[in-house]
Amino acid sequence: MVIAGNIFNIQRYCIHDGPGIRTTVFFKGCEMKCFWCHNPEALNNNRQLQFISQKCNCCMKCLNICSENAHEFISNADYINDFSYDTKNNSINNFFKTHSIKRDLCNLCGKCVDVCFTEALLLRGYDISLDDLIGIIERDFSYYLNSGGGVTFSGGEPLLQHDFLKAILIECKKRDIHTAIQTAGYAVWDIINSIKKDVDLWMYDIKCMDIFKHYKATGVNNTPILENLKGLIKSGSDIIVRIPIVPGFNDSEKEMENIRAFLVNSDFYDNPSNKVKLLPFNNISNGKYESLGLSYKASYIIPPSRERISELELCFT
Numbered sequence: 001m002v003i004a005g006n007i008f009n010i011q012r013y014c015i016h017d018g019p020g021i022r023t024t025v026f027f028k029g030c031e032m033k034c035f036w037c038h039n040p041e042a043l044n045n046n047r048q049l050q051f052i053s054q055k056c057n058c059c060m061k062c063l064n065i066c067s068e069n070a071h072e073f074i075s076n077a078d079y080i081n082d083f084s085y086d087t088k089n090n091s092i093n094n095f096f097k098t099h100s101i102k103r104d105l106c107n108l109c110g111k112c113v114d115v116c117f118t119e120a121l122l123l124r125g126y127d128i129s130l131d132d133l134i135g136i137i138e139r140d141f142s143y144y145l146n147s148g149g150g151v152t153f154s155g156g157e158p159l160l161q162h163d164f165l166k167a168i169l170i171e172c173k174k175r176d177i178h179t180a181i182q183t184a185g186y187a188v189w190d191i192i193n194s195i196k197k198d199v200d201l202w203m204y205d206i207k208c209m210d211i212f213k214h215y216k217a218t219g220v221n222n223t224p225i226l227e228n229l230k231g232l233i234k235s236g237s238d239i240i241v242r243i244p245i246v247p248g249f250n251d252s253e254k255e256m257e258n259i260r261a262f263l264v265n266s267d268f269y270d271n272p273s274n275k276v277k278l279l280p281f282n283n284i285s286n287g288k289y290e291s292l293g294l295s296y297k298a299s300y301i302i303p304p305s306r307e308r309i310s311e312l313e314l315c316f317t
Contacts, residue, residue, distance in 0.1 A: 003129070003130050003163060003164050003167050004127045004128060004129050004130070004164065005027065005127070005128055005130075005133065005161055005164035005165075005168070006027065006028045006029065006045060006125060006126070006127055006161060007025055007026055007027055007028055007125075007126065007128055007133075008026050008027075008028045008041045008042060008124045008125050008126070008156070009025075009026040009041070009124075010023065010024070010025050010026070010133075010136055011023070011024045011026070012136075012139075012140055013140070013143070014152070017152040017154065017180065017182065017203075018149070018150065018152045018178075018180040018201055018203065019147075019148050019149060019150075019178070019201070020143075020144060020147035020148035020149025020150065020178070021140070021143040021144065021146075021147040021149040022144070022149045022150055022151060022152050022180070023136070023137050023140055023150075023151045023152070024151075024152045024153075024154050025133065025137075025151065025152070025153050025154065025158075025168075026039065026041075026042060026154050026155055026156060027042070027153065027154065027155040027156040027157065027158040027160070027161055027165075028041070028042055028044075028045055028124075028125050028155070028156050029042065029043075029044060029045040029155070029156050029157065029160045029161070030042055030043055030044075030155055030156045030157040030160070030184075031157065031160065031186055031219075031220060032157070032184055032186055032218045032219060032220050033218060033219040034207065034217060034218045034244075035217060035218075035297040035298055036244065036246050036249075036281055036297075036298040036301065037285070038282070038284075038285045039155070039156065039285075039288075040285065040288055040289050040292055040294055040296075041124040041125070041288070041292065042155045042156030042157075043156075045125075046108075046125060047108045047123055047124065047125035047126070048108075048123070048124045048125060048292050049101065049103070049106055049108060049112075049113070049121065049122075049123060049124075049292075049293075050121070050122040050123075050124050050288075050291045050292050051099075051101050051120060051121055051291050051293075052119070052120050052121075052122070052287075052291050053098075053099065053120070053291070054120075055118045055119060055120035056099045056118065056120040057118055057120075058073060058099055059117075059118075060073065061112075061115040061116065062099075062112035062115060062116060062121060065111045065112060065115055066111065066112055067109075067111075068105045068106060068107055068109075069102070069105060070101060070102045070103070070105040070106040070107075070112075071099065071100075071101060071102070071112065072099070072100045072101075072102060073098070073099050074098045074099075074100070099120075101293065103293045108123070110123050124292070130164070130167050130168060130171065133168055134168065134171045134172070134175075137151050137172065137177065138175065138177075141175070141177070144177055144178060148178070149178065150172070150177050150178025150179055150180065150200070151172055151177055151178070151179055151180070152179075152180040152181070152182060152203075153165060153168070153169075153179070153180070153181050153182070154181075154182040155182070155183075157183060157184060157186065157187075158181055158182075158183060159181075159183055159185075159186075159187040159191055159192070160187075162187070162191045162194070162195065165181075165195060166194060166195050166198070169195055169198035169199065170198055172198070173198045178200050178201070179198060179199050179200050179201070180199070180200060180201040180202070180203055181199050181201075181202055181203065182203040182205075182242075183202065183203070183204060183205065184204075184205045184207075184218075184225060185204055185205065185224070185225040185228045185229055186220055186224060186225050187224070187228065188224070189224075189227070189228055189231055192228050192231065192232065193231070196232065196235055196237055199237070200238065201238050201239075201240065202232055202237055202238065202239045202240070203239075203240045203242055204229055204232070204239055204240070204241055204242065205241075205242050205243070205244065206225070206226075206229070206241055206242075206243055206259055206262075207222070207243075207244065207249075207250065208222075208249070208250045208255055208258075208259075209222075209226075209255070209258040209259060209262060210258075211223065213249075217249055226262065229241075229266070230266050233266050233267060233268050233271070233274075234267075236271060238271065238273045238274065239268070239271070239273075239274045239275075240274070240275045240276070240277055241259075241263065241268070241274070241275070241276045241277070242276075242277050242278075242279050243256070243259060243276065243277070243278050243279065244279045244281060245278050245279065245280050245281055245304050245308075245309060245312060246281045246298070246301065247281060247301050247302060247303070247304055248301065251304055251308065251312065253311075253312065253315055256312050256315035256316065257315055259276075260276075260315055260316055263276070276316045278309055278312055278313055280303055280304050280306075280309050281298070281301060281303050281304065282303050283298070283299065283301065283302075283303060286299050
């Protein structure tokens with residue numbers, strides 16, 4: 001049986017997704033719908049067309065190749081002869097004002113992506129085989145070896161594709177490659193239990209402790225998330241608990257103290273390798289939502305200051 005995974009990106013030479021230099025594989029799909037999510041490409045399992053308008057030079061190749069008429073160019077001139085042609089960039093300037101996508105017509109065939117040499121058009125989401133992925137991961141083995149790095153599986157939620165995740169984890173361990181998983185922990189325990197021996201580091205998110213508040217913000221109950229974390233702590237796994245700090249949602253000392261109390265009661269600090277990391281909300285994802293034709297529910301939120309993050313970090317010292 002051929003095992004394939006559904007991913008939307010692979011980033012090499014990462015230094016913020018675990019120890020050392022790492023390759024980060026972003027899985028597609030997530031059952032949680034956090035309103036501040038920084039990776040909208042991962043929210044569903046389907047392919048998505050991303051249009052980065054700043055990169056578009058209006059060459060119109062996408063318009064000519066699209067059989068569904070999903071691309072539209074809006075005129076910026078009163079007369080058809082009121083434009084100039086840029087032969088160097090193969091683009092028409094001053095005549096076309098904007099390029100937009102009629103997403104209800106797009107069938108995600110990818111033909112426009114193939115002809116877009118500026119990479120203004122991208123398809124987010126594709127299948128990759130186990131062999132192809134391990135081949136990409138192995139390219140940077142010397143970096144992992146020299147820096148203490150490895151591979152990080154992120155998303156989305158990698159646990160949703162647990163068969164493929166387990167297979168790639170096993171292949172990494174055969175090659176003595178350090179493995180990390182970034183997860184929200186929303187899964188049945190049997191899935192986590194089946195892979196934990198092949199995971200060197202869990203980067204595990206906690207949003208808040210209140211069950212109703214968590215459901216309103218993410219769309220899911222946090223009971224299995226917390227129970228799974230208890231199970232990982234009990235198993236002796238190395239864990240970094242990550243807390244996204246979202247102003248107006250959980251940016252208070254009380255919220256942090258509630259999380260710390262849970263960790264203390266769960267014997268989290270008995271393992272000296274375990275840590276807590278606060279992740280300040282940022283609004284740089286607003287452009288990504290727009291490029292995917294989505295609305296960003298957190299666009300109004302102002303990121304917390306470095307001083308505020310430092311104050312909240314004191315709750316865990």
